[in-house]
Each structure stands twice: as structure tokens, then as C-alpha cells.
Amino acid sequence: MAVKVRIPAPLQRLTQGLGEVETGPGTIIDLVNDLDKRFPGIGERISEAGKIRRFVNIYVNEEDIRFLKAEESEVKDGDEVSIVPAIAGGC
Amino acid sequence: MSYVKGLKCRECNREYPVEPMYVCEFCFGPLEVVYDYNGIKKVLTKEVIEKRGQNLWRYRELLPIDGEPQVGLQSGYTPLLKADNLARELGVKELYVKDDTVSHPTLSFKDRVVAVALTKAREFGFDTVACASTGNLAHSVSAQGAKAGFKRFIFIPATLEASKIVASLVYEPNLIAVDGNYDEVNRLCSEIANKYRWAFVNINIRPFYAEGSKTHGFEIIEQFGWKAPDNIVVPCASGSLLTKIWKSLKEFKEIGIIHDVQTRIFAAQATGCSPISTAIKQGTDVIRPVKPNTIAKSLAIGNPADGFYATQAVNESGGYGEDVSDPEIIEAIKLLARTEGIFSETAGGVTVAATKKLIESGRIARDEVTVVCITGNGLKTQEALHGQTISPYYIKPNLASFEEVLKKIEHSKQ
Numbered sequence: 001m002a003v004k005v006r007i008p009a010p011l012q013r014l015t016q017g018l019g020e021v022e023t024g025p026g027t028i029i030d031l032v033n034d035l036d037k038r039f040p041g042i043g044e045r046i047s048e049a050g051k052i053r054r055f056v057n058i059y060v061n062e063e064d065i066r067f068l069k070a071e072e073s074e075v076k077d078g079d080e081v082s083i084v085p086a087i088a089g090g091c
Numbered sequence: 092m093s094y095v096k097g098l099k100c101r102e103c104n105r106e107y108p109v110e111p112m113y114v115c116e117f118c119f120g121p122l123e124v125v126y127d128y129n130g131i132k133k134v135l136t137k138e139v140i141e142k143r144g145q146n147l148w149r150y151r152e153l154l155p156i157d158g159e160p161q162v163g164l165q166s167g168y169t170p171l172l173k174a175d176n177l178a179r180e181l182g183v184k185e186l187y188v189k190d191d192t193v194s195h196p197t198l199s200f201k202d203r204v205v206a207v208a209l210t211k212a213r214e215f216g217f218d219t220v221a222c223a224s225t226g227n228l229a230h231s232v233s234a235q236g237a238k239a240g241f242k243r244f245i246f247i248p249a250t251l252e253a254s255k256i257v258a259s260l261v262y263e264p265n266l267i268a269v270d271g272n273y274d275e276v277n278r279l280c281s282e283i284a285n286k287y288r289w290a291f292v293n294i295n296i297r298p299f300y301a302e303g304s305k306t307h308g309f310e311i312i313e314q315f316g317w318k319a320p321d322n323i324v325v326p327c328a329s330g331s332l333l334t335k336i337w338k339s340l341k342e343f344k345e346i347g348i349i350h351d352v353q354t355r356i357f358a359a360q361a362t363g364c365s366p367i368s369t370a371i372k373q374g375t376d377v378i379r380p381v382k383p384n385t386i387a388k389s390l391a392i393g394n395p396a397d398g399f400y401a402t403q404a405v406n407e408s409g410g411y412g413e414d415v416s417d418p419e420i421i422e423a424i425k426l427l428a429r430t431e432g433i434f435s436e437t438a439g440g441v442t443v444a445a446t447k448k449l450i451e452s453g454r455i456a457r458d459e460v461t462v463v464c465i466t467g468n469g470l471k472t473q474e475a476l477h478g479q480t481i482s483p484y485y486i487k488p489n490l491a492s493f494e495e496v497l498k499k500i501e502h503s504k505q
Binding site: 008013019053057059062064082084085086 | 102112113114115116117118119120121271274275278281282284285286379380382394396399
């Protein structure tokens with residue numbers, strides 16, 4: 001088992017078209033760093049100076065990490081992580 | 092002829108061609124349509140606008156389409172009415188209601204954005220349109236998509252009011268009711284949008300879709316006699332409408348239709364979902380997402396995509412943010428109905444109640460001119476008022492029974 005990460009379309013050029021990749025457990029920032037090692041450039045798209053960018057939403061098992069421990073949220077084997085750009089609705 | 096130069100990231104200014112895309116590939120910032128204002132200035136004047144049909148396309152050079160308008164040909168140009176009774180009640184000199192409760196065809200301001208989004212979807216060659224919605228957008232995409240002949244996929248939170256669901260189903264779209272709140276529906280939709288080549292009006296068509304909201308602001312200025320009011324109070328969910336109304340004022344100034352923008356913009360939210368007004372009150376531009384809990388479901392977006400820009404617009408204009416409780420929302424819906432004869436959905440209750448509070452706290456001065464944006468019709472959310480209105484008088488079908496009740500009514504008025 002591993003952590004499953006869903007990659008949004010705008011980042012799939014960096015993952016050779018993969019919509020889903022696997023990483024090991026750790027904090028969200030560990031996960032971003034791990035992704036960046038395997039897919040160089042992806043880290044700076046998602047984060048800036050160790051912080052997740054303002055318009056990037058990250059969910060662990062469908063929960064927004066800002067309701068958990070933000071960048072320090074822990075993910076474990078079997079968890080699913082979604083990276084989703086912010087979108088609009090309502091007024 | 093189009094005056095669109097391209098798309099540009101609001102965060103890092105990277106430029107992109109006109110395509111169905113919505114976020115900057117580099118930093119995920121939202122993309123904004125860029126226009127050739129010098130070109131527009133030469134052709135779009137007050138006189139030209141005044142000669143055109145009474146719909147939102149009268150400002151078409153400032154909308155992001157290439158060819159002729161194709162959808163929503165009768166949408167927009169709703170009344171701006173002088174609300175003297177409400178003004179008296181709230182103790183201000185001059186108050187106006189911009190009344191999108193009568194927008195064609197689905198009775199909310201969403202008809203504006205959908206008219207633009209579906210016209211653009213057709214230009215891009217899509218055959219299927221889709222949206223994530225709390226209700227009003229679902230109605231408008233269902234209805235306008237039906238007329239325009241699109242296949243339609245509509246995603247809503249399953250907990251929506253029953254009447255709001257019927258008002259989509261009648262147009263026979265594929266309605267997908269998701270077991271989750273709006274933010275969860277949105278997250279799911281952005282994953283679906285990655286996989287299927289559909290025009291998701293509020294995802295991959297968003298930069299174009301959102302531009303339709305500007306027409307609410309253009310109309311306020313035009314109907315106000317080609318000038319901008321002192322204050323505009325705008326309901327906020329994602330913060331998109333507020334951001335676009337602010338943009339509409341600036342664009343009219345840019346092309347010389349008005350000379351000066353002194354208008355203050357105020358953000359109205361429900362206390363049960365107030366990430367934007369809270370950030371404004373706390374003087375920060377960091378929007379902390381919340382889990383919504385309010386009867387104003389059309390404003391219940393806990394993670395507002397345009398919250399940051401809405402906060403900036405409010406601050407830049409010298410406005411403020413206010414939030415109101417569910418009982419205050421109900422009271423304000425009734426107040427607007429009994430003073431001005433307008434039945435607004437809960438979002439309008441939020442706007443009127445917030446306006447009242449802003450006046451009482453002195454944030455809106457009593458001698459200034461204020462416009463209140465009412466964005467949707469109350470017939471859509473009647474559940475919110477069940478048990479909250481006055482009751483009918485029940486009588487027998489004879490004159491005596493009626494006169495007995497009449498006596499009671501007259502007595503109670505004394």
C-alpha cells in the first residue's frame with residue numbers, strides 16, 4: 001500500500017500524463033517534496049517557500065488540509081490525496 | 092469582432108491564448124480575460140449602448156465572445172428601482188434595489204453568466220455543458236442549455252431545497268445529486284472536468300462565464316444615469332460577483348463612460364458562512380475556509396475561490412464586510428417584501444440585513460446613495476419561510492363569516 005495522489009490536468013504535463021501517482025507516508029510538505037524529486041518542477045507549482053499556494057486546495061481523504069494541520073497534516077498508507085485548483089460558484 | 096486580447100494570470104501575469112482553461116499552469120492563479128480597451132473606447136459609447144436591445148448583450152464589446160451572442164438573448168437589463176419605503180424604514184435618504192429576481196429566463200443573476208458561458212462553449216465547439224451548483228446556476232444551465240440544444244450534466248449537493256431541485260429537473264438535464272456539501276461537489280467536479288471534454292461553465296469556462304457578472308454593474312451605472320452610486324452592497328459566496336462589479340466600474344471608467352469611481356463596495360455574508368467578511372473585519376487577506384451552516388444555501392461556499400480578490404476590491408474601494416444571522420436573514424426577506432414588493436431568495440435577505448447593519452454602524456452614511464444587489468427570486472427558496480410568515484384567515488363561504496374576520500382585522504389595526 002502507498003499514498004495515492006490525484007494530479008489535476010494542469011500538472012499532468014509534469015507527470016508524463018499520469019492522473020494518479022503514488023508516494024510514501026509523511027506530512028503534506030514531505031509529499032510535495034517527494035513528488036518534486038520524481039517530477040521536477042511540480043513542487044514550485046503547488047507550493048512557495050514551504051507553504052501551499054493560495055489557489056491550490058489539497059484534500060486528504062476528501063478533507064481540506066486547512067481543517068487538519070495544513071502543510072503539516074500527516075498522510076499514511078492507504079490515504080488518498082487530491083490536488084485541486086480553486087474554482088468558483090455561487091455569487 | 093472581438094476585443095479580447097487573451098487570458099492572463101491574476102497572480103503571476105503569465106499570458107495565455109483564448110482557450111477553455113481556467114487556471115495558470117504555473118501557479119494555479121485564476122485567469123482573467125484581457126481586453127483591448129483602446130479599441131473598445133472607439134466603438135462603445137453611451138449612445139451606442141442606448142440604441143441597443145434591453146439585454147446584457149448591449150455591452151457586448153466588454154464581454155469575451157468572438158461572434159454573435161447565441162444564448163440568453165433576453166437575459167439581463169433588470170430593473171433598478173428606487174426603494175423609498177425601504178429607505179424610510181432603514182433611515183437613509185436614497186436607496187435603490189438592483190432587482191435580478193426578474194431575470195430572464197430563470198429568475199436569478201446566473202442567467203447573465205450562463206448566457207456568456209454557453210455562447211462561449213458553442214464558440215469552442217463543445218456539445219455538452221455542465222456545472223457544479225447550489226441551485227440558481229443549475230436552473231440557468233438546465234434552461235438555457237435546453238434552448239440552445241446542449242447535452243447537460245448538472246451536479247448539486249443532495250441536501251438542496253426540494254423546490255430548487257424541481258426547478259432544474261423540469262428542463263430534463265442529467266441531474267447528479269451528490270452526497271456532500273457544495274465544496275465537495277466542486278472538488279468532485281474539478282476531477283470530472285479533468286477527465287471529460289465538457290464545458291463546465293464554472294470550471295474550464297470560468298474566465299469567460301464570470302465576465303457575465305459585470306453586466307449587473309454596467310446596468311447599475313447606466314440606469315443610474317451614467318454615474319456610479321456612493322455604495323453598492325453585494326452578496327458573497329465565492330466572491331466572484333463582487334469582484335466583477337468592481338471590475339465593471341473600473342472598465343466604464345477606462346473607456347470613458349464615467350469619469351470617476353468613488354463607489355465603496357460592501358460584502359454581505361451569512362454568519363454561518365462568512366470567510367470573506369471575516370477576513371475584511373480582521374484586516375487580513377488570508378481567507379480561512381469554513382464549514383457552512385446557514386439557511387442562505389446559495390451563499391454557502393466555505394472555500395471561496397475569489398475571496399482574496401473580493402477582499403482586495405472591498406478594501407481598495409474603502410468599503411467593508413458584514414455578516415448576518417439566519418433570523419436576521421428571514422426578517423430582511425420579509426422587510427424587502429413588505430416595503431418594496433420584492434420577494435428575494437435568502438441571499439437577498441443577507442444583502443438587505445447586512446445593509447441595515449452597515450447603516451446602523453455608520454459604515455454606510457445616511458445621506459449617501461446606496462444600491463443593494465438582489466440576485467435571486469424568493470419563489471425558489473420558499474422552504475426558508477415556512478412557519479415564518481403571517482397566517483391566512485380561514486372563513487366560511489358567506490358574507491357573515493367574512494365580516495366577522497374583517498372586524499377582527501380592523502380591530503387589530505387600531
